[in-house]
Amino acid sequence: MSLITVESLLKERHLRPEEAPRVEELWAEIRRLKKERNAFVPAHNYQVPEVQAVADYLGDSFELAVKSRGIDSAFVVFCGVRFMAEGCYTLAPERPVYVPSLDALCSLAEVDEDDVLERQEFLRALGRDFATLTYVNTYAAVKALSDSCCTSSNAATIAERLGKPDILFVPDQNLAYQVAIKTKRMYLPPPDPHAFHPKEYREMVEPLIREGERQGLVGNVFAWEGACHVHHQMTEADIESIRRQDPEAAIVVHGEVKPSLQRLADAVLSTAQMIKYVAAHPERKKFAILTECGLIVRMELEHPEKQFYKSCRLCQYMKANTLENLLETLRDRPPERLVTVPEEVRVGAQQAMQRMIDLAS
Ligand code: SF4
Known part of the structure; x- marks a missing residue:
């Protein structure tokens, strides 16, 4: 049961008085449609409060991923960004998953799988004993290339439990730093975005690797060059x-x-x-x-x-979901809002997500 009411939104000035009747009307219709059509609506903590108010489940990426496996409804309308909806489908493909808005994307998740393959090949050529740990803020094709996924709540725990000295951490360079500090590994900064040159990168990281060995660290975290534009600013x-x-x-x-x-x-x-x-x-x-x-x-x-x-920043992708497009999706189930993943990719991504859930518990 959500703690969010029209009164609380008005009191905290998250809603203008003239908007209140419309919000109440939309809430009533969304609740009616959810019940009538046996739909489940999970929502991420970053969604607008009016959407959080009508969610059946509210959580962070890890909580939403775990929840995805146990939903007993005809279909899901996922109020988060696309990679989260993809994760929900990846873990439970028997149930259709929709996103309310096609603009609910994520700048961090835009990683090319060929670049990941290239970096893995580079680390093998360097003779490193590594695991690829991928933040859930990626699309399925990149997850499928990983030994495990992680979220910000369990990244360090999973890194420790993967049993490898080195970690290739994709794609958030700042979370990679946190993993290095918490697991006593050397943080190896990323190359500049779209500018990975094996020789230059090798010359940059090798002295740091030697310094980590001198300090007796467990291994290294090779950071990818991604960052969430909301937090990085x-x-x-x-x-x-x-x-x-x-x-x-x-x-x-x-x-x-x-x-x-x-x-x-x-x-x-x-x-x-x-x-x-x-x-x-x-x-x-x-x-x-x-x-x-x-x-x-x-x-x-x-x-x-x-x-x-008020030291926070807005993510325009998270705000792309509104009460209006949530209602439309529940009512019409527009085919273009259906989220799917090719089966051969989904299976690999599912293994990496499931490994996260197993290792985190
Ligand atoms: S807050 Fe950052 S990581 Fe989250 S959806 Fe927005 S851009 Fe992506």
């Missing part, structure tokens, strides 16, 4: 100004922010861990949560007694 100044203004505020960042920000924060957490962190610290009244704004809206509604600094 956050700056050290965002944190420093809050520290100056309010030294009491707890500053929590997502693992997708740059390493320099991770070092300045009080905690580096996934979205689900951020929700637990705020609930677990009743003594703290002020927070700066550096992630996508949808999560902050949820926290404001769940904790009206606390104050949240």
Whole structure:
């Protein structure tokens, strides 16, 4: 049962009074259609609050992936971005999965599988003993090339449990840093985007690999050159100004922010861990949560007694899903919004996702 009501949205100024009747009307129709058509609507924590309010399940990428396997409905309308809907279909292909908007994409997920194959070949030629660990924020073709997937909540745990000294971490370079720190591996920075030159890259990483060996580290994390544009644009100044203004505020960042920000924060957490962190610290009244704004809206509604600094950023892809296109999808099931993956790719991606779920537990 969602805690989000029209009253709470109005109180926290997430809704204008003149919009309230329309939102209530849409909610009623969406709830009616869900019931009538036996549809299930999962939603990511970054969705707009009006959409979160009518979701059957709300969570981060890992929680949504685990949930995907146990849905007992005729079809799913996935309120998240496309790679998440693909993940839902990958794990349970017997049930149709739709996305409300074709614009719900993700800049981080745009990785070419041929580039991954090239990098794997390069590491083999270098004689490295490595596993490919792929963030779930990728499409199925890249997941299928991986030993396991991970999310920001379990990346370090999975890296430790893969049993290899080296990790090729695809595609988020900042989360790769977090994995290196937590698992005592050397962080090897990525090449510039679209500029992987084997000789230059080798000359850059080899001295760092030797330094890691000198320090007795477990191995290395080879970072891919991707970044989430939403988190990567956050700056050290965002944190420093809050520290100056309010030294009491707890500053929590997502693992997708740059390493320099991770070092300045009080905690580096996934979205689900951020929700637990705020609930677990009743003594703290002020927070700066550096992630996508949808999560902050949820926290404001769940904790009206606390104050949240507006240090978040919007992801236009997550905001592409609206009550209107959710309703349309439930009602019409437009064929172009159906998400599928070629079977030979799906099987490989399923293995990598299932390995994540097994290793994380
Ligand atoms: S917040 Fe970043 S990682 Fe998440 S969907 Fe948007 S662009 Fe992709």
